[in-house]
Amino acid sequence: NPTADFGISVAPNPVRDRLTIQNPDSIEINALRLYDASGRLLLEKQEDTTALQIPTTGNSMLFLQLETQRGTVTKKLIIE
Numbered sequence: 001n002p003t004a005d006f007g008i009s010v011a012p013n014p015v016r017d018r019l020t021i022q023n024p025d026s027i028e029i030n031a032l033r034l035y036d037a038s039g040r041l042l043l044e045k046q047e048d049t050t051a052l053q054i055p056t057t058g059n060s061m062l063f064l065q066l067e068t069q070r071g072t073v074t075k076k077l078i079i080e
Helices: none
Strands: 009-011 018-022 029-036 041-045 051-053 060-068 071-079
Touching: 009 071
Parallel strands: none
Antiparallel strands: 009 018, 018 051, 029 041, 029 060, 060 071
């Protein structure tokens, strides 16, 4: 299912500087990637994490891609 989020959510959204990844089913996250609106990779982590420091400032839109053991989840983030 391409729109499945496997119960994973992010907060707050809109976000200023620190994002929390809520993963109630404890699905293993193998990789995390943060892209800007043009598709440029801003950040990549090869670890399971529950928090993320946002590396940009100002009003923008970013996409958080989480590669999990069940598939890939993409979340749209509004940056304040």
